[in-house]
Amino acid sequence: MSDNISRRDFLKLSGLGITAAAVMTGCGPSSRYVVRHAYVDMPEYNQTGVSTFYATTCQECPAGCGIIVRTQEGRAIKIEGNPNHPVNLGKICSRGLTSVQGLYNPDRIGGPQKRSRGEQNITPMNWEDAVTVVTNGLANSGKVAFLLGLTSDHLFDLVTEITTAANSMPPFRYSSLATLEGRATLVKATEEMFGKPNLPYFDISNSDVILNFGASFLETWISPLAYSRGFKNFRKQKFGKRGYLISFEPRQSLTSANADLWVPALPGSEGYLAMAIGKIVAQIKSLPIPLMYENITISDASKISGVSETKLQEIAEIVARAEHPIAIPGGGALVTENGLQTAKAILGLNILHKNLGVPGGVYLTNGDSPTTNLDEIAKLIQEMNAGNIATIFIHGTNPVFELPKSLGFTEALKKVPTVISFSSFEDETVIESDYVFPDHTGLESFGYQRVLAGSDREAISSVQPVVQPIHDTKATVDVFLAAATSVGGDISAKIKYTDEVDFLQQKITPLLDSGGFYNAPELPTFWSKWLQYGGWWKPEMGLEIPEDNNQLSEKIDLKLPKQLSENKEFHLITFGTQMGDGHGANRPWLQETPDPMTTLTWNSWIEINPDTADKLGIHDDDIVSVASTTGGESIEVVVYRYPAIRPDCVAMPFGQGHTALGRYAEGRGSNPAEIWSSLLNQAGNLAVFETKVSITPTGKRRPLARQESKAGVYGEH
Amino acid sequence: MAEKEGKEKWGMVIDLDICTGCQACVTACSMENNIPFVGEDEMAYGRGMQWMRIRRYWEGEYPEVAPAHEPMLCQQCGNAPCEPVCPVFASVHSEQEQINLQVYNRCIGTRYCANNCPFSARTFNWFDYELPAPMNSYLNPDVSVRRRGIMEKCTFCVQRIVKGRQNASASGREIADGEVVPACAQACPTDAIVFGNLSDPESRVSQIARSDRAFRELEELGTDSRVTYLKGGKNYGS
Numbered sequence: 007m008s009d010n011i012s013r014r015d016f017l018k019l020s021g022l023g024i025t026a027a028a029v030m031t032g033c034g035p036s037s038r039y040v041v042r043h044a045y046v047d048m049p050e051y052n053q054t055g056v057s058t059f060y061a062t063t064c065q066e067c068p069a070g071c072g073i074i075v076r077t078q079e080g081r082a083i084k085i086e087g088n089p090n091h092p093v094n095l096g097k098i099c100s101r102g103l104t105s106v107q108g109l110y111n112p113d114r115i116g117g118p119q120k121r122s123r124g125e126q127n128i129t130p131m132n133w134e135d136a137v138t139v140v141t142n143g144l145a146n147s148g149k150v151a152f153l154l155g156l157t158s159d160h161l162f163d164l165v166t167e168i169t170t171a172a173n174s175m176p177p178f179r180y181s182s183l184a185t186l187e188g189r190a191t192l193v194k195a196t197e198e199m200f201g202k203p204n205l206p207y208f209d210i211s212n213s214d215v216i217l218n219f220g221a222s223f224l225e226t227w228i229s230p231l232a233y234s235r236g237f238k239n240f241r242k243q244k245f246g247k248r249g250y251l252i253s254f255e256p257r258q259s260l261t262s263a264n265a266d267l268w269v270p271a272l273p274g275s276e277g278y279l280a281m282a283i284g285k286i287v288a289q290i291k292s293l294p295i296p297l298m299y300e301n302i303t304i305s306d307a308s309k310i311s312g313v314s315e316t317k318l319q320e321i322a323e324i325v326a327r328a329e330h331p332i333a334i335p336g337g338g339a340l341v342t343e344n345g346l347q348t349a350k351a352i353l354g355l356n357i358l359h360k361n362l363g364v365p366g367g368v369y370l371t372n373g374d375s376p377t378t379n380l381d382e383i384a385k386l387i388q389e390m391n392a393g394n395i396a397t398i399f400i401h402g403t404n405p406v407f408e409l410p411k412s413l414g415f416t417e418a419l420k421k422v423p424t425v426i427s428f429s430s431f432e433d434e435t436v437i438e439s440d441y442v443f444p445d446h447t448g449l450e451s452f453g454y455q456r457v458l459a460g461s462d463r464e465a466i467s468s469v470q471p472v473v474q475p476i477h478d479t480k481a482t483v484d485v486f487l488a489a490a491t492s493v494g495g496d497i498s499a500k501i502k503y504t505d506e507v508d509f510l511q512q513k514i515t516p517l518l519d520s521g522g523f524y525n526a527p528e529l530p531t532f533w534s535k536w537l538q539y540g541g542w543w544k545p546e547m548g549l550e551i552p553e554d555n556n557q558l559s560e561k562i563d564l565k566l567p568k569q570l571s572e573n574k575e576f577h578l579i580t581f582g583t584q585m586g587d588g589h590g591a592n593r594p595w596l597q598e599t600p601d602p603m604t605t606l607t608w609n610s611w612i613e614i615n616p617d618t619a620d621k622l623g624i625h626d627d628d629i630v631s632v633a634s635t636t637g638g639e640s641i642e643v644v645v646y647r648y649p650a651i652r653p654d655c656v657a658m659p660f661g662q663g664h665t666a667l668g669r670y671a672e673g674r675g676s677n678p679a680e681i682w683s684s685l686l687n688q689a690g691n692l693a694v695f696e697t698k699v700s701i702t703p704t705g706k707r708r709p710l711a712r713q714e715s716k717a718g719v720y721g722e723h
Numbered sequence: 724m725a726e727k728e729g730k731e732k733w734g735m736v737i738d739l740d741i742c743t744g745c746q747a748c749v750t751a752c753s754m755e756n757n758i759p760f761v762g763e764d765e766m767a768y769g770r771g772m773q774w775m776r777i778r779r780y781w782e783g784e785y786p787e788v789a790p791a792h793e794p795m796l797c798q799q800c801g802n803a804p805c806e807p808v809c810p811v812f813a814s815v816h817s818e819q820e821q822i823n824l825q826v827y828n829r830c831i832g833t834r835y836c837a838n839n840c841p842f843s844a845r846t847f848n849w850f851d852y853e854l855p856a857p858m859n860s861y862l863n864p865d866v867s868v869r870r871r872g873i874m875e876k877c878t879f880c881v882q883r884i885v886k887g888r889q890n891a892s893a894s895g896r897e898i899a900d901g902e903v904v905p906a907c908a909q910a911c912p913t914d915a916i917v918f919g920n921l922s923d924p925e926s927r928v929s930q931i932a933r934s935d936r937a938f939r940e941l942e943e944l945g946t947d948s949r950v951t952y953l954k955g956g957k958n959y960g961s
Contacts, residue, residue: 055864081860084755086909097912100750106861224743224912234912238741248740263790264743270786476857584746594760595753598771602744603790605779607771608763615785649781650788674763711766714779718769 054079061088061540063455063467065448066101066108067183067586068156069093069229070455070465072540073102075472082106082449082473087231088540091467093460094231100584104593108447109473111592113668114430115444117478123425123438133480136443140489143397143424144497147172151386151395155402155587156181160453160469160510162376164483164501165399168490171500178378178386182408182660182679183587185692186580187227188220188340188349190379194689195335195349196370200552204370205459206353207549208334211239213366215328216251217283217321219276219352221336222259225602226582229460237264250328252321254279254313255338257579257613257657258650260602267321270652273577273695274567275311276339277348279318281562282307284355286322296558298354310566312652330366331359338579341694344564345687351562358558363551370550372464373456379690383409390418397424401445401482406434407588407664410682410692412637428482431592433667445482450475452506453483454514454541465543466517468536481506517542570654570698573621575635577655578697580678585661591671592664601659604646605713610662610675613648614701615655622701627719629706632656634681635698641676644708656701730897732821732949733879734921735908736931737794739955742915744792748907749775752796755880755906757866759852772846774877775907793952794907794916797844797877798940799823801947805836805845813874822879822949832872841941842948845876879918880905900926921949 057078064071064085072091076084085103089096118136120129143150152165154177165177184190189205197203210216210223210233223233240249253265254276262268271279284299308315325331333355339348353368361367389395391414398419409415419425419438427439436442445451453469483506490501503509511529518532519525523545526532536542570576583601590596597608604611612632614624624630626647633640643658651657663677683697709719752758752775759772775796782791799822805814806823813829814836816822837845851871854862862868865882869875880903887903900919908916919928931937936954 078864083861083863084906094912096909097747097914098751098910099745099747099912103747103750103754103910106754107858110857110860112855112858224745231912234743234745235914237743238913238915241741258789260744263792265789268786268789476860594762595750598760598762598766598773599746599750599753600777602746602777602779602792605777607766617785649785650790651785653785709767711763713766713771713773713776715769718767720764720767720769 057083060470060472061468061538062449062472063469063540064102064105065157065451065455065469066105066590067226068181068455068458069231069460070457070467071098071102071231071460072467073098074540075449077472080473082109091540092463092465092543093229093457093467095235097231097235099231100596100599101586101590104590104595105448107593107595108430109449109476111431111668113432113592114447114477115432115436115442118441118443120441121436121439123440136441136480137485137488137492139424139441140426140443140485141493143399143426144168144172144489144493146396147174147497149394149396150174151389151398152177153386153398153400153403153405154179156184156377157448157455158402158453159456160513161401161483163513164486164509168486168497168501171496173496178383179376180378180383180403180405180408181587183226183582184377185380186341186582186660186694187337188335188345188691189228189377190691191340191345191349191687191689192335193377195346195353199350199353199557200370202370202550204373206552207369207371207459207462208332209366209369209462210236210249210332211366213240213330213332214243214247214249215325215331216240216249217325217331217333217352217355218251218253218261218265219280219333219335219348220255220338220340221334222261222581223334223336224261224264225259226586227336232460250324252324256577256652256655257581257648258603259581263603263650268650269313269317269321271311271313272567272652273338273579273655274342274344277344277351277562277564278302278307278310279313280333280348280351280355282318283322283325284351284358286319287326287358290323290326293358296354296358298351298558298560298562301561330361330364332356332361332366332368338695341687341691342567343685343687343693343696345691345693346689347562347564350560354558357554360554362554368552369462370552371459372550373458380692381686381690384413387413387415387418390422393421395422397426398422399426399428400435400439401428404429404433404435404588406438407677408679410684411639411680412682412684430479431667433589434665437666443482443485444477444479446471446475446479449473450479451481452510454510457543461543462547462549463544464548465541466514467541470537483509514542568698572654573618575698575700577695578632578678578681578699579651579655579657580660580682580694580697581657583659583661585659588661588664589667591661591674592668594670597670597674600713604648606646607711607713608674609710610643610659611646611710612643613646613651613657615651615653616647616649618653619645619647622703624701624703627707627709629704629708631702631704632681632699633702634683635700636683637681639681641678641680642704643676644710646710656699729819729821730922731819731920732922733799733884734919734928734932734949734951735879736917736928736937736951736953738915738917738931738953739793740936740953741913742792742794742955743913744777744779744790745912746777747910747912748794748916749773749777751906751910752877754861755863755866756878757862757868759848759854761852765849770847770849772848772875774846774875791955795842795844796907796950797823798842798946798948798950799879801949802945804839804841804944804946808835808839809833810835820879820881820884822881824878824881825875827867827869827873827875830873832874834874836874841944841946845874848873848875
C-alpha cells in the first residue's frame with residue numbers, strides 16, 4: 007500500500023501519521039454534510055484504480071471483530087481483519103469474509119414496504135409515511151414491545167432510552183446462537199459465583215491443560231477468532247511446550263476434533279464429570295475435598311456419563327499435574343436441565359486450582375451481557391397472546407425461524423395488530439409482518455459494538471459505512487429518532503439527538519479522557535480517530551479478577567439425565583455452524599464453503615453413528631423423519647453417517663431450513679428449531695439438548711453435495 | 724522447464740498441528756480471487772471451484788476417532804506435471820515468481836493439466852456461473868473473471884505479489900519478509916499458513932520449512948513442490 011496520502015488536510019486535522027499498513031480514512035461515503043469541491047479534487051474513494059480501506063466492525067455475529075474493508079470506486083471489495091483490533095488481531099472467519107455477499111445480495115429489500123401477512127402482496131411506501139407508522143406505534147407506549155438481536159449495541163442503547171423515557175417494556179434481545187452457546191446460563195452462573203452478571207474471559211493462551219465441557223470455541227462459541235488465536239498460543243508455548251486439550255462432548259465438534267482427548271459424555275452428565283474430576287484432583291493434591299465435589303462417587307459419575315473410571319482417573323491426573331489447567335463451561339454442557347449447576351461445578355474447578363486472575367486462568371469481562379433469557383421471551387409471548395401488545399418492532403433477529411416452534415411465537419404474532427420489521431431481507435419474520443422498514447446492512451451503517459468476551463481489555467468497536475447505501479434504506483436509529491421527535495410527551499422531551507451520528511458522538515464522549523490507547527482534546531478529533539482505528543480500547547490488558555469467596559462450599563444438586571429406550575429414542579444435539587443464527591444462509595459462499603467435519607455444502611443433515619444406523623437399516627443420504635418424542639412435531643432430514651458421535655445421540659446443524667430469506671437460502675434442509683423442546687434450565691436458557699427424538703426411515707433418498715467425494719456424489723448413485 | 728535461480732521463489736508452510744480445519748482460508752481465497760460459486764447440484768457432481776480445499780480423512784474407530792484436516796491447494800511445483808502436457812502453453816512457469824501460472828486467454832480447455840495434477844488442485848469452469856447484479860460489485864478488480872471452458876487454480880495470490888513488488892520498487896528497496904501475504908494466510912485464524920520467499924534462507928517461511936516436522940505431499944513424485952506441511956497429530960514429541 008502506498009505511503010502517499012492524498013487527504014493531507016484530513017490528516018493534519020487529526021494529527022496522525024500512518025500507523026497501519028493500510029491507509030484508513032475517517033470519513034468518505036459516511037460524511038454527513040455536503041462540501042463542494044472542484045472536479046479535479048476528487049475524493050480518494052472515487053479515484054479510479056485506487057483502493058481505500060475503512061476500519062469498521064463485523065456485524066455477522068456479536069463477537070465484535072474489527073475488520074478493514076477494501077473499497078474501490080465506491081464498491082466494497084474484500085473484508086480483511088483489523089490487525090490492531092484486540093479481538094481478532096487481523097484475522098477473519100468465513101462469516102465475516104462473506105458479508106459483502108449480504109451487502110450486494112440480489113434479494114435485499116429495496117425500500118420501505120407495507121405488506122399483507124403471509125402473502126406476497128406488497129405496497130411500496132416512502133420514508134415519511136414509514137416514520138408516521140413508527141410514531142403511531144411509539145405513541146401507544148404502554149403496548150409497545152421491541153425484540154432486537156445481539157448486534158447493533160447502539161440501537162439497543164437508544165431503544166433502552168426510549169423505553170425508559172416512555173416507561174414501557176424494556177427491549178428484548180434474542181439470538182439462537184446465544185441460546186446454543188448457553189450465554190444466559192454462563193452469565194447467571196458467573197453472577198452466582200463471582201457476584202457479577204458478566205461473561206468470563208478464559209485465557210487459554212497461557213494454560214497448559216484445557217478441560218472443555220461442550221464449548222465449540224473454534225467454530226462459533228462467543229468469540230471464535232479470539233479463542234482460535236488462544237488455541238494457537240496454547241499449542242505453541244515458550245520452550246516448545248504444547249498445551250493438552252481435553253474435550254467432553256457427546257458429538258465431536260471441530261473443537262473436539264482438534265482435542266488431544268475427546269470424551270463422548272452423555273448430554274446432561276457434564277456436571278457429574280466435573281464433580282468427579284474435582285474430587286479426584288483434590289485427593290491427588292491432598293487438599294480437603296470441597297463440599298461442592300464431596301457428594302459424588304467416581305463409580306456413579308462413570309455410570310451416569312458413560313466415561314470409564316480409569317479414564318476419569320487418567321484425566322484427573324493430567325489436570326492435577328498441570329500448572330494452569332483451565333475449565334471452560336460451554337454450550338453443550340449448559341443447554342441441559344442441569345446447565346446452571348453444571349456451569350458452577352465447572353467454574354469451580356478453576357477455583358480449586360487457584361486459577362483466577364492469573365495467566366492461563368479465568369477473568370471477568372467488563373459490561374453486562376444483555377442476552378434475554380428465554381423465560382422472558384416466553385412472558386412476552388404471553389403478553390402478545392393476551393392482546394397487551396399493540397405494536398412490536400423486530401430488528402436484527404428472525405424469531406419465527408430462530409425460536410422453538412413449540413413456544414408458539416408465530417401464533418402469538420398473529421394477535422399483535424402491528425408488526426414492524428427492520429430486516430434487510432424478506433425472512434420468515436418479514437413474511438408475518440405488516441411493515442418492513444429496511445435498515446442499512448452492516449457495511450453501510452454507523453454504530454458501535456461493545457466487546458464482551460473476546461478481548462483481554464475493555465474495548466468498544468466502531469461501525470462506519472464503507473459504501474453509500476445501495477438501496478432506499480434508512481438507519482433504524484434515525485427512524486426511531488425521527489419518530490421520537492414527533493411523538494410528543496415524555497419521549498420527545500427526553501430523547502434529544504439530531505441524528506444517528508449525533509447520538510453516537512454523545513455516547514462516546516465519556517471515552518475522551520478514559521485512558522484509551524489514544525487521546526483527543528475534543529470530540530471531532532476523537533471521532534476521526536475512533537473511525538480510523540475502528541474503535542476504542544485500553545492500551546494494556548486489564549480485566550477484573552474474580553474472587554475466591556469460598557464458593558466451593560456450596561453443594562451442587564444435579565438431576566439424573568433421562569434414560570432413553572435404546573435405538574428408539576435419541577438425544578438431539580443441535581450445533582452452530584458458519585450459518586450463525588441462520589442469517590448466513592443467503593450468502594452463497596457460506597453455503598458453498600464445506601462444513602469442516604462432514605464436508606457438506608448447501609444443505610442440512612442429521613448425523614447418526616454408523617453402528618446405530620446399521621441397526622436401524624439407515625444408509626448415507628437416506629431421508630429420515632425426525633420426530634420429537636415430547637412435542638410430537640417432526641421434520642424430514644437427510645442422513646450423514648458420522649463416526650464421531652455417541653450411538654445414543656443424533657446431531658443436526660442450525661441455520662438451514664429456511665422457507666424465506668431469498669434464492670440462496672430457501673428450501674435447503676430442515677430447521678431443528680421446529681422440533682426443539684421448550685424446556686428451560688434454572689437460568690432460563692432453552693435446554694436445547696433435552697430434546698429427545700425418534701428416527702424413522704421414509705424410504706426416500708437424496709444425495710447430499712459432499713466435498714469428501716471428489717468424484718461427486720451424484721456419480722455414486 | 725528448468726528453473727533459473729532468481730531473487731524470488733515463493734513458498735508456503737502449513738502447520739497441521741495448529742490448522743483447525745475451520746475453512747476460513749477456503750472462503751478467503753474464494754472472495755479474493757473471484758471464484759464462482761456453482762450451487763448444490765454442481766458441487767454434488769464434483770465440480771466445485773474451490774482453489775483451496777480442506778481434505779478431511781477420518782482416522783480410527785469410535786470413540787478414538789478424529790478427522791485429519793489438511794489444506795490442499797496448488798503446490799506450485801518446480802517440476803510441474805501440468806506444464807508439459809498443455810498443447811497451447813496455457814499452463815506455464817513464471818520466471819520471476821517461480822510459480823505455476825495459468826494463462827486464461829490461451830486456455831482452450833483440454834483439461835490435460837488437471838488430469839496430470841497429482842494433487843487434484845485444478846478446477847475447471849464447466850459453465851458460465853451466474854452472479855446476479857449487484858453481486859458483481861464485490862469482484863476484485865485485480866483478478867480476471869474466468870468464463871466457461873477455462874482451467875484455473877491457486878496462483879499464490881500473484882496479484883498481491885505483483886503489488887508488493889511494485890510498492891517495494893517504488894520506494895527503491897527489496898520486498899520485505901512478510902510484506903506479501905496471500906488471502907488464505909491473511910485470514911487464517913491460527914496463523915497456520917506462513918508465506919514468503921524461499922530463496923531467502925533467513926525468511927520466516929524458509930526457517931519454518933526446515934522444521935523436523937516438515938514433509939511435502941507426494942514427494943516421491945519429484946515435483947519439487949513449494950508447499951511444505953508440518954506434521955500435526957496428537958502428542959508428538961511428548
